[in-house]
Amino acid sequence: MASPKDLRRRIRATKSMQQIFKAMEMVAAAKLRRAQARAQAANPYATKITAMLANLSGSAAELEHPLFKAREVKTTALVLITADRGFAGPYNTAVLRVAEQRLKSAAPGSVQCVVVGRKGRDYLRRRGHPVLATHTDLPGEASLELARQITSDLTERFVRGEVDKVEILYTHFVNAIVRKVLTETFLPIGTGTVAQSAGSGSAIFEPNAESIFAELLPRYATAKLYASLADSLASEHSARMVAMGSARKNAGELVDSLTLTRNRLRQAAITREISELVGGAEALN
Amino acid sequence: MASLFKLSILTPEKTLFEGDVQYLEAPGTEGYFGVLAHHAALVTALSVGTLTVRAASGTEERWQVAGGFFEVSNNVATVLADAVTVAKS
Numbered sequence: 001m002a003s004p005k006d007l008r009r010r011i012r013a014t015k016s017m018q019q020i021f022k023a024m025e026m027v028a029a030a031k032l033r034r035a036q037a038r039a040q041a042a043n044p045y046a047t048k049i050t051a052m053l054a055n056l057s058g059s060a061a062e063l064e065h066p067l068f069k070a071r072e073v074k075t076t077a078l079v080l081i082t083a084d085r086g087f088a089g090p091y092n093t094a095v096l097r098v099a100e101q102r103l104k105s106a107a108p109g110s111v112q113c114v115v116v117g118r119k120g121r122d123y124l125r126r127r128g129h130p131v132l133a134t135h136t137d138l139p140g141e142a143s144l145e146l147a148r149q150i151t152s153d154l155t156e157r158f159v160r161g162e163v164d165k166v167e168i169l170y171t172h173f174v175n176a177i178v179r180k181v182l183t184e185t186f187l188p189i190g191t192g193t194v195a196q197s198a199g200s201g202s203a204i205f206e207p208n209a210e211s212i213f214a215e216l217l218p219r220y221a222t223a224k225l226y227a228s229l230a231d232s233l234a235s236e237h238s239a240r241m242v243a244m245g246s247a248r249k250n251a252g253e254l255v256d257s258l259t260l261t262r263n264r265l266r267q268a269a270i271t272r273e274i275s276e277l278v279g280g281a282e283a284l285n
Numbered sequence: 286m287a288s289l290f291k292l293s294i295l296t297p298e299k300t301l302f303e304g305d306v307q308y309l310e311a312p313g314t315e316g317y318f319g320v321l322a323h324h325a326a327l328v329t330a331l332s333v334g335t336l337t338v339r340a341a342s343g344t345e346e347r348w349q350v351a352g353g354f355f356e357v358s359n360n361v362a363t364v365l366a367d368a369v370t371v372a373k374s
Contacts, residue, residue, distance in 0.1 A: 041298060045295040056328070144297050203356075205327075205328050207315055222297065226298075
């Protein structure tokens with residue numbers, strides 16, 4: 001049985017933790033709102049560029065580009081989008097669990113990782129999985145600059161033939177409570193990702209369809225990666241908000257039960273003292 | 286009254302402009318071009334330069350764009366710009 005002094009100390013410590021959880025919850029909620037707005041603001045561009053690509057590949061007959069060509073897959077690069085920080089509930093572990101399965105199901109060495117976020121990097125390092133590139137110390141908001149950098153790195157590797165396929169593993173934000181870990185093919189930009197549509201067909205292309213196509217593909221890839229980053233960031237903040245909310249609630253329950261124990265202990269001590277006094281007085285009579 | 290067409294200027298990060306306009310001038314890779322309402326369907330790449338838009342009210346607005354794309358069909362035009370800053374007039 002803990003002494004009253006220990007109990008008091010634990011109550012105080014739990015209360016201050018509760019305050020920290022509450023503060024972190026509120027910070028995450030504020031950041032979630034911003035991240036969500038950012039993710040939504042990227043939507044029109046992404047939708048439009050996808051439509052343009054579909055239109056282009058539908059109207060002009062044979063367009064060829066290295067990024068558009070599927071080939072036999074010997075090595076796959078897996079882009080893992082995780083967070084720099086923990087305390088986000090199952091956010092990081094959910095991504096890493098899927099990654100672990102993906103790595104296990106493939107032939108050893110055939111899947112290499114490009115990792116975003118310190119948590120993912122640390123995990124892969126502990127497990128000794130091959131890592132192609134790491135990006136840590138992420139900016140607080142989804143950064144187009146980072147998306148460009150990762151995309152150009154990946155497209156170069158793809159064009160050079162170092163990797164034959166690139167997949168992205170990220171967390172899709174459904175709503176504040178529901179998140180989904182998704183795996184999507186990033187490169188080659190296949191006919192699978194771009195729905196072939198008949199399109200307007202008669203559009204004039206200037207200077208010509210091929211060069212627009214060549215310009216469009218890297219931008220499409222960047223927009224897609226940027227969207228995944230923004231989506232993941234919103235998921236991270238929502239996961240953290242939920243985790244901190246339940247931590248705060250648990251701390252509250254702990255404080256209640258500790259307080260109850262403390263009061264019982266105090267009452268027991270008082271009762272004991274009274275009965276001792278009464279016993280002493282009776283002995284005198 | 287000049288006839289209008291719909292224009293949206295989009296960047297990967299956000300929507301910059303959306304609304305009805307009279308006229309648009311953009312820096313194509315083959316030189317500046319102007320677009321009025323009922324333009325034929327066109328898709329083109331943009332280079333670095335100034336984007337000029339005359340809104341429905343007749344006021345002109347300018348932006349600096351650093352490459353991207355322009356598409357117009359059925360009186361709906363879209364500028365997909367890589368990066369845009371407001372130009373000083």
